[in-house]
Amino acid sequence: MRSDEVAAKITRHVRRFIAWLTDGLGHDRLTAVTPREITAWRDHLAAAGNQAKDGTPAPMAPATVNNHLAHLSALFTWIGAHAPAGLLRHGDPTKNVAPLRLPAPTVRALTGSQVRTVKNVLDRIEDFHQLTGRRHRSTARAVHRHARPLRDRAIVHLILGTGLRRAEVVGLDLAQLDPHTPTELRRVKKARLIDVRGKGHTSRTVFLGRDTRQALADYLEHERDGDLDAKSAALFLAASSITARRPGGRLSPRSINTIVGEIGRLHDAQSGDRERDLGTLRPHDLRHTFGYLLSEASGHNRAELERRLGHANDRYLRLYTNPPDDIAAGLVEGF
Incomplete structure (x- = not known):
C-alpha cells in the first residue's frame, strides 16, 4: 500500500x-x-x-x-x-511515549527581490554549466556530460510557479502534461498537469504559468529525448550517462533537493548583497513562496489555497498566509 x-x-x-x-x-x-x-x-x-x-x-x-x-x-x-496472542504481553510499548514537542513552523517564503534574482540565475543557468578550457572552445555551449541545465530550470520554475512537492514532481509522467509538445507549450496560455497525486489521496489539476511553459518547452525540445530509454515515462529524466540511474530514468525526491540547492548556491555566489542570500535553498522554500503569493493574489482564499496546494484539509494553510520575515518587519516599521 x-x-x-x-x-x-x-x-x-x-x-x-x-x-x-x-x-x-x-x-x-x-x-x-x-x-x-x-x-x-x-x-x-x-x-x-x-x-x-x-x-x-x-x-x-x-x-x-x-x-x-x-x-x-x-x-x-x-x-x-x-501476531499470536500474548506476543506483546505488555501491550504496545510506543503507546505512552510522547513525541517531541515541535517548534513553531517557520515561513521560508522568498522575498520579491530574492525571487527576481533566482529567476535571473535560471535565465543564465546554461552559462554556469558550460565547460571551459582550450579543448572546449571549439564546441558551442558544451556542458558537463551529467549536467541537464534546461531540466533543472524547468523543475525550479515548476515548483516556484505551482507549489508542487518534490515527490509530486518526480512522480509526473509526460502523459500528464497537456499539451506536451514544445510548439504547443509556447503557443497556448492554459497548459496544465492533469491528475497530480498529492498527500491524503488528493488529486488535482495544476495550471502552468508563462515561465514554466517556456522552460518545459526548452527542456522537451533540447534535452529530454537524449535521456530516453525503453521504460521512460517520467516527465523529468536523469542523465543517461549516469550508470546508477533507475530503469526509465525517473529522478528520486532527493535529487530535487540537490537541483534546487545548487540554484541557491549559484544565487548566493552571484549576489553582491548578503541580505539577499538564500543559504540552503530547499524545494519547500519555493512551495512556500508560491503559497504566499497565491494567498496574496486570491485575497487569502483558503479554498483556493487548499485546492492548488493539494492539501486534504486546511490545517497547514496558515503557513502560507504568513509573510516572510523581511515583509513582516516592514509592516510594523511605522507603528
Whole structure:
C-alpha cells in the first residue's frame, strides 16, 4: 500500500531501532520491548541520531525523531493485529511515549527581490554549466556530460510557479502534461498537469504559468529525448550517462533537493548583497513562496489555497498566509 520510497524509509527507521537496542543490550534475545527503551531511543535520536560532516554524532530534528516513532508504532500495531496472542504481553510499548514537542513552523517564503534574482540565475543557468578550457572552445555551449541545465530550470520554475512537492514532481509522467509538445507549450496560455497525486489521496489539476511553459518547452525540445530509454515515462529524466540511474530514468525526491540547492548556491555566489542570500535553498522554500503569493493574489482564499496546494484539509494553510520575515518587519516599521 506504500510506495517503494516510503517502504524503504520505514525499513531504515525500524532497523535503526533494532541496531540501537541490540547494541545497547549486547544481544537480541528479547522477551519484551518496554516503554523505557522506546523513550531512551527517542532521546538518543534527539541528542545524537544524526551524523555531522566530520563523522561525529549530531542531533536529529524533532520532526524526524517523531517520524521514527510513528513508524515504530505502526510496526507494533501491525504485530498486535497479526501476531499470536500474548506476543506483546505488555501491550504496545510506543503507546505512552510522547513525541517531541515541535517548534513553531517557520515561513521560508522568498522575498520579491530574492525571487527576481533566482529567476535571473535560471535565465543564465546554461552559462554556469558550460565547460571551459582550450579543448572546449571549439564546441558551442558544451556542458558537463551529467549536467541537464534546461531540466533543472524547468523543475525550479515548476515548483516556484505551482507549489508542487518534490515527490509530486518526480512522480509526473509526460502523459500528464497537456499539451506536451514544445510548439504547443509556447503557443497556448492554459497548459496544465492533469491528475497530480498529492498527500491524503488528493488529486488535482495544476495550471502552468508563462515561465514554466517556456522552460518545459526548452527542456522537451533540447534535452529530454537524449535521456530516453525503453521504460521512460517520467516527465523529468536523469542523465543517461549516469550508470546508477533507475530503469526509465525517473529522478528520486532527493535529487530535487540537490537541483534546487545548487540554484541557491549559484544565487548566493552571484549576489553582491548578503541580505539577499538564500543559504540552503530547499524545494519547500519555493512551495512556500508560491503559497504566499497565491494567498496574496486570491485575497487569502483558503479554498483556493487548499485546492492548488493539494492539501486534504486546511490545517497547514496558515503557513502560507504568513509573510516572510523581511515583509513582516516592514509592516510594523511605522507603528
